[in-house]
Amino acid sequence: MAAGNRTQWSSGFGFVLAAVGSAVGLGNIWKFPYMTHSNGGGLFVLVYLLAVFIVAFPIVIAEMSLGRSARLNAMGTFKKLSKNSPFWKGLGLLCIFSSMIIFSYYSVVAGWTIDYFIESITGSLHKLSANTTESHFIGFLGSPWKQVGFHSFFMFITAFIVLRGTSGIEKAVKIMMPALGIMIFIIASISIYNYGISDTWNFLFNFNLAQLNSSSVLEAVGQAFFSLSLGLGCILVYGSYLPKDVSLVKSGIWIVVFDTLIAIMACFMMYPIIFGTNMEIKQSATILFTSLTVQFNQLPGGAFISAIFYLLVAFAALTSTISLLEPVVSFVHETFDISRKKATIWCSVTIWFIGIGSALANGASLFFTKLAVMDRLDSLTANWTLPIGGMLIAIFTGWFFSKEKRLAEFNENERKYFVPVWTFVIKFLSPILVCVVICYKLGLFH
Ligand code: PFF
8 A cells, every 4th residue: 555645455355454454463462362351251252242243344344435435534534525524524533533542552562572572582581480471571561661662662663664655564464464363373273282272262152141241341342443443544544545346345354354363363372371370360461471471481492483473463563553653644744734754753753752651551650550541541542432433433424425425335236235234234233332332331321
């Protein structure tokens, strides 16, 4: 994808890969397994899957159809299709806001993967045992220099690539994404072979309705949006580069299925180790960096495998951060009439600065840790601005995007079988469900 002008993806496959590059990242490999762990498994997974297929999938199609129809960025699309309505331009601003905030803390976590890549190579992870992996990681979180340093490094790489153009990255995605998928599959198989599957299976797929609570439901719905890069116009922008003859429905199915598979496989990679060795996990958010170390240390060539793994995760994070920065830069570049280079530098420095709070919020500074800056920013975006953005995008597509233009995005078969159901869902079902979940969380039903 060439940024800034309307070149197109060479094929539907190129688009699917790029969108998968944005969707698959820390959300699948770090966040989903730890949220499922801290929310008690089963029911959380079920609500997540329902949210992905009933609420999020139709909005993936909605974003793609809007983008391909308007062939503009998110703000430009809402401006053009709503004929300059201030309300819908506000939605464009909400999208930009979400991108900036998510990128600010995402870059911190992405920095952790770089450190683990380096520690794999130097061999310092290799000395750890099941009992010491967590304290080692928590020690790392407590170092302000390392936290800010790796955050800065990751920010810099993303900004550099956004500045230089993403064409090299696209080629790399074709190799790295499948490699990551295969690697996760292999590690999951080894974990299952070594530690058994039954505890993990029961944890993930047995549920008890009594566990239902408003926070977990909202978190599961929010995670569906976060994981699919939905509700901030990212898929919309990618759709704006899509040739007319590519099927939105097929592309959407690929993105959603691949993203979900990676998230579930990531759980199968970590949980058997946690359950099999009775690891005591004090903070669920650490499991990507603790459970796997135990496994890698037992494998022949474990340090090498560990290095490749964290490198691939860092790469998956990079393709996500590029998709977070690009819309902000193009918005600033086009709106304020400053060069792309200046826009990239200004945006990155601003987001880097916001991210310092998160970098220091996991033990490196008492002040920021007490404020729980990272958790708050994560919750603000994933649980609130993304679902609200997604709900508004569904409403916009259902009610304000002309029927004629909407239909033009589908082929004949899809118009017959898919569009009527989809239209109903984005007009009524998705917005109402998101609204109900939010009202439930706000306590309006008690
Ligand atoms: N979907 C990414 C992940 O799961 O890691 C995170 C993300 C990327 C969210 C891009 C939003 C976005 F626009």
